[in-house]
Amino acid sequence: MHLKSLTLKGFKSFASSTTLRFEPGITCVVGPNGSGKSNVLDALAWVMGEQGAKALRGGKMEDVIFAGTAGRQPLGRAEVTLTVDNSDGALPIDYTEVSITRRMFRDGASEYEINGNSCRLLDIQELLSDSGIGREMHVIVGQGQLADILQAKPEERRAFVEEAAGVLKHRKRKEKALRK
């Protein structure tokens, strides 16, 4: 499975529809300060279901919607579509290509779609949960987070490693079962 493309429309600084295409392997995004590199990563986290405004570097969720510039009116909604190549079947769904869309309006209403069919956030979370990507996975290491990992206590750092290895989920289930 690999990311094929990411389309941002009205998301943060990306007022006009912008599509980034990715090839298998490593992708570098380069550009001057403030040009929107981190906004691209925010869009990726957001479309995968991120619910915390702070994690998206904003004060409230509405901050993801294009707020306008001197020459351009604010927009009423933000929309991001992530397309992944699923020819290896890593996502438990019968499509070789899977698109996930998240849309949000200024009144706070949200819409989610899988391959163009409207769905719940939960459906997206479940689709991604065993794939190694998704909201709670540390697949996105933000600016500053690297320092947190390096300065973490050994047991905290162990949690990062366990999470990456897919062990944490089972440990949490075990702890829950033992409490009962």
Ligand code: ATP
């Ligand atoms: P650096 O190299 O400093 O990390 P960057 O390329 O990561 O920079 P970003 O943080 O992605 O830059 O982009 C910041 C820009 O996005 C700022 O100019 C900010 O005004 C703009 N921006 C953020 N949210 C919105 C919004 N809702 N509407 C319009 N512009 C926004």
Ligand code: MG
């Ligand atoms: Mg940045």
